[in-house]
Amino acid sequence: MTGALADGLFWVMAAGAVITGWRVFRTDSMVRAAYWLMASFVAVAVILILLAAEFLGLVLVLMMAGEMTIMAVFMVMFMMNPAGLNPMTMVHQHRTAIAAGVIAFVGLAGVGAFARFPSAPPPAATHVTADVGHELLGGSMFIFETAGVTLLATMIGSLAVASRRGRFGPADEGSVEPGPPAAAPAAVPESEHAGHAGMERPDGMVP
Amino acid sequence: MVRGWLASLAAGAPPRVFLLEGADPPAPACLLGQNGAVEVVDAPRSATLLVVAGVLPDALLDAARLIHDQVGRPRCTVQWTHPRAPAPPVAAFPVTCTVTGSVDDLVASLIRLQADLVRGALTSEAPILPDVEPAPWRGVGPYGQGGTGMTGGVPYGRPLAETAADRDGLKLDQLAITVGPFFPPFPTGLALELRLQGDLVQHATVHPNPFQVRSLPSSDESGDEAERERDDPFGTALDRPVAIARLEMARARHHLLHLARTLRLHGLDALGRRAMSLRAGLRPGAVAPLCDLRQLLERTRGLAIGTTGAGHLAEATVRNRGLGPIARASGLAEDERVEDPAYTALGFVPVTHDGGDACARWRQRLAEAIQSVQLAARAGEARSGGAGRVEAPRGPLTRESSATASALVLLPSLLEGMEWGDAVATVVSLDLDLRDLPPASTASAGQPTAAVVAA
Amino acid sequence: MRLGLEIAVTGLILVASVYVVAVLDLVLGRLVAAAPLRLAEAVVRPVRRGALLFLQRPPRTERPDQALWILAPALLGAIAAAVLFVMPLGPTELSQSSGMRDVDAGIVYFGALMALVMVAVYLHGWAPNSLFPMVGGYRFVALALSYEMPLALVLIGAALPARSLSIGAIVDAQAGLWNLVRQPLGLPLYLVAALGLTFRGPLNVSDAADLAGGTPAESSGVALLLWALGRNAILVAAAAMGAAGFLGGWRGPALPGPVWMVAKSLALVAVLLGVSHLVGRVRLERFVIVAWAVLIPLALLDVFAAGAVALLAGRP
Numbered sequence: 003m004t005g006a007l008a009d010g011l012f013w014v015m016a017a018g019a020v021i022t023g024w025r026v027f028r029t030d031s032m033v034r035a036a037y038w039l040m041a042s043f044v045a046v047a048v049i050l051i052l053l054a055a056e057f058l059g060l061v062l063v064l065m066m067a068g069e070m071t072i073m074a075v076f077m078v079m080f081m082m083n084p085a086g087l088n089p090m091t092m093v094h095q096h097r098t099a100i101a102a103g104v105i106a107f108v109g110l111a112g113v114g115a116f117a118r119f120p121s122a123p124p125p126a127a128t129h130v131t132a133d134v135g136h137e138l139l140g141g142s143m144f145i146f147e148t149a150g151v152t153l154l155a156t157m158i159g160s161l162a163v164a165s166r167r168g169r170f171g172p173a174d175e176g177s178v179e180p181g182p183p184a185a186a187p188a189a190v191p192e193s194e195h196a197g198h199a200g201m202e203r204p205d206g207m208v209p
Numbered sequence: 210m211v212r213g214w215l216a217s218l219a220a221g222a223p224p225r226v227f228l229l230e231g232a233d234p235p236a237p238a239c240l241l242g243q244n245g246a247v248e249v250v251d252a253p254r255s256a257t258l259l260v261v262a263g264v265l266p267d268a269l270l271d272a273a274r275l276i277h278d279q280v281g282r283p284r285c286t287v288q289w290t291h292p293r294a295p296a297p298p299v300a301a302f303p304v305t306c307t308v309t310g311s312v313d314d315l316v317a318s319l320i321r322l323q324a325d326l327v328r329g330a331l332t333s334e335a336p337i338l339p340d341v342e343p344a345p346w347r348g349v350g351p352y353g354q355g356g357t358g359m360t361g362g363v364p365y366g367r368p369l370a371e372t373a374a375d376r377d378g379l380k381l382d383q384l385a386i387t388v389g390p391f392f393p394p395f396p397t398g399l400a401l402e403l404r405l406q407g408d409l410v411q412h413a414t415v416h417p418n419p420f421q422v423r424s425l426p427s428s429d430e431s432g433d434e435a436e437r438e439r440d441d442p443f444g445t446a447l448d449r450p451v452a453i454a455r456l457e458m459a460r461a462r463h464h465l466l467h468l469a470r471t472l473r474l475h476g477l478d479a480l481g482r483r484a485m486s487l488r489a490g491l492r493p494g495a496v497a498p499l500c501d502l503r504q505l506l507e508r509t510r511g512l513a514i515g516t517t518g519a520g521h522l523a524e525a526t527v528r529n530r531g532l533g534p535i536a537r538a539s540g541l542a543e544d545e546r547v548e549d550p551a552y553t554a555l556g557f558v559p560v561t562h563d564g565g566d567a568c569a570r571w572r573q574r575l576a577e578a579i580q581s582v583q584l585a586a587r588a589g590e591a592r593s594g595g596a597g598r599v600e601a602p603r604g605p606l607t608r609e610s611s612a613t614a615s616a617l618v619l620l621p622s623l624l625e626g627m628e629w630g631d632a633v634a635t636v637v638s639l640d641l642d643l644r645d646l647p648p649a650s651t652a653s654a655g656q657p658t659a660a661v662v663a664a
Numbered sequence: 665m666r667l668g669l670e671i672a673v674t675g676l677i678l679v680a681s682v683y684v685v686a687v688l689d690l691v692l693g694r695l696v697a698a699a700p701l702r703l704a705e706a707v708v709r710p711v712r713r714g715a716l717l718f719l720q721r722p723p724r725t726e727r728p729d730q731a732l733w734i735l736a737p738a739l740l741g742a743i744a745a746a747v748l749f750v751m752p753l754g755p756t757e758l759s760q761s762s763g764m765r766d767v768d769a770g771i772v773y774f775g776a777l778m779a780l781v782m783v784a785v786y787l788h789g790w791a792p793n794s795l796f797p798m799v800g801g802y803r804f805v806a807l808a809l810s811y812e813m814p815l816a817l818v819l820i821g822a823a824l825p826a827r828s829l830s831i832g833a834i835v836d837a838q839a840g841l842w843n844l845v846r847q848p849l850g851l852p853l854y855l856v857a858a859l860g861l862t863f864r865g866p867l868n869v870s871d872a873a874d875l876a877g878g879t880p881a882e883s884s885g886v887a888l889l890l891w892a893l894g895r896n897a898i899l900v901a902a903a904a905m906g907a908a909g910f911l912g913g914w915r916g917p918a919l920p921g922p923v924w925m926v927a928k929s930l931a932l933v934a935v936l937l938g939v940s941h942l943v944g945r946v947r948l949e950r951f952v953i954v955a956w957a958v959l960i961p962l963a964l965l966d967v968f969a970a971g972a973v974a975l976l977a978g979r980p
Contacts, residue, residue, distance in 0.1 A: 007667075033790055034729070037783065057829075060772040067779035068812070071786055071805055079382075131769050131829060151964075154813075158956060218715035221708070225716070245699060251877040252796075254723045255884040257716070281884040282721040327719050342726070386795060394874055408799050474873050475944030476865060479696040486699060505942075514866060515944040628949055629799065633874035 012052055019045035027092050035092050036074035040066050054124050057131040220324035223248045224316075227256035227280060229273055230397035232420055232644050234263035235291045237466055239473075240312050243485040247316055251393050253279040257323050259286045260315070261302070268419035269398060272390050273302065274337045283326045283333035289315050303334045373404070373411065381406045390419060394474045394633050398643040401624075401636075408629035413621045420644045443601040446594030447608060453551060453588035454493055456599075457581035462488050463602035464534075464578035465499075467640050471571050474637050475515045480506075494586030499579045506575075516568035520623060520635030523565060530615045533604020535639060538573035539565035545600035551593040555584055567631075567638035574640070603640055613645040674749045678741075678897055681748075684930070685896040686710035689937050696941040717892075720885035729791040734887060736788035740894030743777045743784065747901035750774075752832045754914055754921035770831035771819050774905055778815065778861055781898060782808040785863065785870055785879060788891065792882035800878030803948055804863065804870035810955035811860035811867070817963035818853045821970040822909040831905075835913030842912040846973065849966040851910040853959060858902040858936060862895065865940025869948045871895075903932035 022042040026035050043066040050059030093099070124130060139146050225248050230238045238260065242249040250256050259280045265273055277286060285305040292309045308318045325331040372380040389400030400416035438445045442459045445451050465488035472481035480502075487498050506512050527536045529543070536543045537559060544559040546552040560576045562569040593599075597607060604612025616639045624632045687706050694701040750767050767773045782805060789801020823829050825846065826837035834843075844851050860867040871878035880891050907913060907928035914921030916928075 033787075034732075037732075037787065040783065056767060057769040057772060060767075060769050060776045063776035064772065064779050067776070067783050068809075071782055072809075074786075075802065075805055129768070158960065161956060212719075215715045215718060218712050219719050222712035222716040223709070245694070245697070251873055252881040254882050255717070255720070255877075255880070255888050257720070279723075281723065283719075323716075327716060384795075393876060408803065472944070476868055476873060477941065477944045479693040479941045482697040482699060486697070509942045511943045514946050518950075519947065628947070630869070630872070630874050630945070630947060 008052055012049060015045040015048045015052075018042075019049070029092060032077040032092070033074045036070045036077065040070040043070075054130050055134065057134055216327050216329070219327040222323070222327075224258050224319040224323040225250050225256045225281075226258045226260050226319060227253040227276070228393070229259065229261045229265065229269075229276065229391055231261060231263035231265040231269070233291050235289060235309070236312050238262035238289075239466070239470060240485060241315065241319075242473075242478075243312070243482060243489065244316075245482060247319055254281055256280050257284055257326060258319055259284065260289055260319070261286060261304070262289045264290065265302075266398075266419050268417075269390055270302075272400075276391055277302070277334070278336040278338050283331075285322060285326060285331060285334050287315070287319065287322065303337065305331070305334065373406070383411060387416070389416070394470075394637055396636075396641045396643055399636070399641060401620075405629070410624045410627050410629065410632050413624040413632075415617060415620055418643050443599050443606055446599040447597055447606065448595060450592035450594045453555070453591045453593050454585040456593065457585040457588065458491060458493060460602045461491055461578040461581040461585070464574040464581075465491070468571060468575055468578075471516075471637055472512060474633065475512060477511060480511070491582065493582060493588075496579050496582050499575070499582065503575055503579070512571060513568050515630075516571060516634055516638065517564075517566060519567040519631040520570075520627070520638055521564075521566045522619070522623070526619065527565075530619075531605045531610060531612060532615055533600060533612050534573050534577060534602070535570060535604065535612070535616060537561045537577075538569040539563075545598055545605050546593075549593050549596075551591050552584075555587050555591065557584065567634050570638045570640075603642070603645060611645045613641045613643065616641055670749070674745055678745050678748055678900070681900040681929075682893050682896040683710060685899055685933055685937070688930075688934060689896075692934065692937050692941055696938075714889055717885055717889040720888075722887060723882060723884045725792045725794055725882050728793045728882075732787045733791035733883075734890075736784045736791060737887060737890035737894045739780065739784040739787075741890065741897050743780050744894065744897030744901040746777055747774060748904060750831060751904045751908060751925070752835055752913060753925050755836075767830065769829040770834070771823050771829045774831070775816055775819065777901075779812065781861060782812075784894075789870065789879040794882045796875040796877070796881045797879045800870040800872070800875050800881070803875075804879070806948060806952060807860050807863075807867060807869050810952045811857040811959075814853050814955065814959040814963040815857035815861065817960070817967050818847075818850045818857070819905075819909060821847050821850055821963075821967045824967070824970040824974040827974070831908050831913075835908050835915060838912040839915060843910045844912075847910070847966055847970050849962055849969075851906065853963050853966065854906050854910060855932070855936065855939075856959065858906060858932075859939065861902050862899040862936065864895075864899065864936060866943045866946045867951065868940070868945055869951075872945055874945075899933060899936060900929065903936065904929045906932045 019042050022038050022045065025038040026042065029035050029038060044063055047059040047062040047066075050056075050062065135143065223246055226241060227250055228238045228241065239249065241247050241260070253259070253276050257280070259277055261273070286303060288302075288304045288307040290307065290309050306318060306322060308315050322331065326333065371383055373383045374380060384405045385403070386405060387400055387402050389395055390398045392399075395401075398419045400419075402414040402416060403410055404412040434445075438451055438455070442451050442455050446456060465484050469481040469484040469488070472478070472484060483502065487502060490498075522535065522539050524539050524541060527539050528541060530536070531543075533543070538561075540561050540563045542559045542561050546557055547559060560573065560580055562573045562576070564572075599606050601612065604615070606612070620636070620639070623635060627635065687710060690706045690709060691701060694706070750770055750773060785804040785808075786801040789797040789799070789804065791797075822843050823834055825843070826834040828834065828837075838846075856867075859865055863870050869878075871880060875881060880888055883891060904925070907925060911928045911932070912924075913928070914925040916924035919927075
């Protein structure tokens with residue numbers, strides 16, 4: 003991309019990131035706040051791409067799009083405000099917020115002021131994505147990937163355990179976890195759940 | 210210039226129609242979408258034409274006015290009535306045009322009207338209701354966040370949702386809404402008062418039946434027996450024998466139309482149009498196209514995928530309730546035709562399906578349609594009826610009771626705990642029609658649903 | 665200069681393909697309905713329908729978020745355009761000289777844009793401040809969280825033989841053998857995810873008839889037209905990615921590259937549209953269970969198998 007165009011895009015995105023970030027706190031709905039924040043992140047992602055960190059920029063968009071949607075859904079769920087459409091203020095706990103904001107700004111501005119930035123674009127032949135991977139993970143790539151898959155399996159597993167038809171039987175039918183043997187018979191009426199409870203318990207736990 | 214060119218392009222577009230079906234339409238209103246010349250849309254906003262088919266009872270007028278004002282602009286309203294219907298049908302409604310005739314006549318008028326509308330030859334109808342907030346803003350605080358905490362206040366007259374226990378034992382917000390009486394997938398006039406958690410139905414109540422009075426003068430008075438037999442063969446069969454061929458063809462047509470509605474609900478509009486065109490071309494004995502459709506549906510599992518497991522009705526729930534095909538889809542061989550010597554002479558044995566869910570019910574109806582077409586071919590001149598009881602397409606019909614009345618009683622408890630998609634599929638699978646009243650007396654007509662509300 | 669030309673070409677491809685999808689949908693619908701069809705009618709009907717919607721005045725609901733209501737369809741169209749912009753129509757060397765074409769991390773680029781589809785649909789349901797659109801928006805989030813994992817995994821599987829995240833390199837790596845053959849699980853899983861991504865047919869839970877039209881239930885006129893166009897555009901984008909990832913992209917005998925790419929994309933569009941006309945909407949709860957219990961494990965299997973093959977056979 004040519005220099006002038008890239009420069010122009012950078013300034014537009016930089017201003018956009020700041021303005022949308024400011025809008026997060028001035029809007030009156032949680033859904034809007036979440037998506038203003040996403041817009042701010044997308045602007046930062048475009049800047050990352052301009053800085054030749056394509057992969058990081060794209061992953062930022064990928065993560066934030068999903069994350070902000072989930073955040074909006076959860077905030078609406080927990081705030082007892084159906085649809086998030088009834089207006090409400092987005093700013094609370096002013097002192098803590100101001101302190102945190104000042105500290106964060108000083109820290110990041112310090113990085114900006116004292117870090118050494120490269121002055122030339124990377125040579126055309128470099129594989130930026132691969133280099134970023136080696137830089138970040140180096141020899142622990144395999145371990146990291148393994149941990150990633152393990153985490154995914156854990157997530158799916160925890161969903162399966164938490165679902166209604168979970169490991170300990172239907173969640174709404176008084177199922178119990180395999181705790182101390184004495185507690186189990188009291189919680190489950192033998193007549194209804196005996197076969198079920200016995201079946202579901204690991205063998206070692208059956209009294 | 211550009212606008213004129215666009216208008217001439219748009220003038221040839223298929224009319225976008227939202228349907229309001231009232232009592233005694235000249236033909237089932239959903240037939241409008243049969244050949245694709247008219248697009249029947251799901252929401253009034255994007256329609257240009259509002260078609261009022263038949264006569265709207267007074268109880269539905271308020272809802273109809275609301276929908277009228279939601280129809281996209283430019284818009285106009287078309288009244289489609291039976292030639293026998295008493296005029297003027299809807300006084301409090303700005304009707305631009307009234308059509309009395311067949312579906313084809315109506316389609317022709319709709320195409321002409323929409324062309325006039327987009328060309329500007331016809332002015333758009335003004336809204337009926339005043340455009341005001343339903344209730345004033347009554348929130349408190351700098352952002353109207355209400356009261357002292359984050360909750361509280363009554364913004365626009367709507368209290369914030371209150372929590373209630375859900376099926377997983379959590380406390381979640383509840384949304385109280387009314388769906389109907391013109392919700393397109395539902396039978397016309399059916400309004401459900403719901404408490405939803407997400408799209409999970411927590412509680413459902415059926416509103417009173419708006420169709421309390423039959424609007425058409427009964428054919429007994431008009432005295433045209435042949436016409437009555439053609440329009441309402443099952444009602445006629447209560448009083449005197451009717452040709453079995455006529456009854457069975459009417460049954461097959463009814464089931465195919467219901468299949469078309471089911472297909473449309475599940476996003477299979479094209480297959481729905483196919484079912485409707487099969488209905489139009491139905492001949493006694495010609496079962497091959499029906500079997501082809503059934504084979505296609507079974508091979509692709511296209512309709513089973515969204516209906517299997519939805520709205521399960523156990524045998525014990527439906528036994529001896531007079532539910533006809535619904536009972537037969539739960540494996541019970543309940544059928545009035547078994548008692549009829551005219552039918553047994555034809556070798557009639559009721560078809561049944563196991564499963565008792567929405568899937569079993571459309572399979573049951575399609576199988577019955579095929580069986581009916583075969584029976585009609587075998588029946589010859591045989592006649593049935595006159596005993597005061599007849600097996601109508603929806604189930605046993607007498608002068609005092611109809612299958613819809615029996616099925617409505619089951620509805621609230623059946624819907625509880627269902628996801629909204631399943632709930633709609635279940636309502637459709639029961640094939641209700643609130644206009645399907647026992648023909649005997651208008652006084653008892655509203656009773657079944659009133660009883661449901663009380664329960 | 666060159667960038668401007670490419671943007672113009674992408675725009676042209678987008679407009680043309682959106683129109684072709686509309687005609688194809690009409691033709692397939694008539695085939696399934698076993699109804700007669702005049703080709704002339706199928707060709708002009710989408711245009712007439714569009715003109716009608718264009719002339720409708722915008723609707724008003726009670727306190728909508730007007731900006732988001734219009735931005736959501738626009739975002740959908742922009743996502744599709746951005747995807748088509750990086751689709752290789754020929755050998756990588758040809759498009760290498762320009763900046764954005766053939767993104768280094770093309771698969772991630774596609775994934776990021778597809779995550780934004782969720783934002784577009786959710787906001788489209790949320791903005792009108794109305795019940796059915798909102799339920800549609802929430803339903804789509806539930807659907808998206810279920811199909812996105814298999815989608816990402818099978819695309820990673822497609823990238824493994826190429827040892828690169830670039831779409832151009834993935835197409836190049838299919839010179840000898842298409843990923844369709846090499847990874848038999850890949851394309852079927854991708855197509856299921858694509859149905860969710862484009863919210864069509866069996867996975868059209870957000871714009872469904874049981875929600876009176878779902879997210880566009882309150883839309884009319886230009887906004888509805890834009891939404892319909894955006895839906896078609898996203899279908900084209902998903903099909904193009906499928907063609908590049910599993911059907912060898914622009915590679916093929918005799919004909920020039922772009923023709924093959926267009927033909928393969930259209931074939932996938934036709935498959936997706938055909939499925940939409942033949943298979944009804946799934947029950948969302950069931951699909952979520954199937955997605956987590958069946959599709960994700962299958963997609964993991966696909967990735968592991970592809971990785972093993974790439975390690976053992978594809979050692980350079």
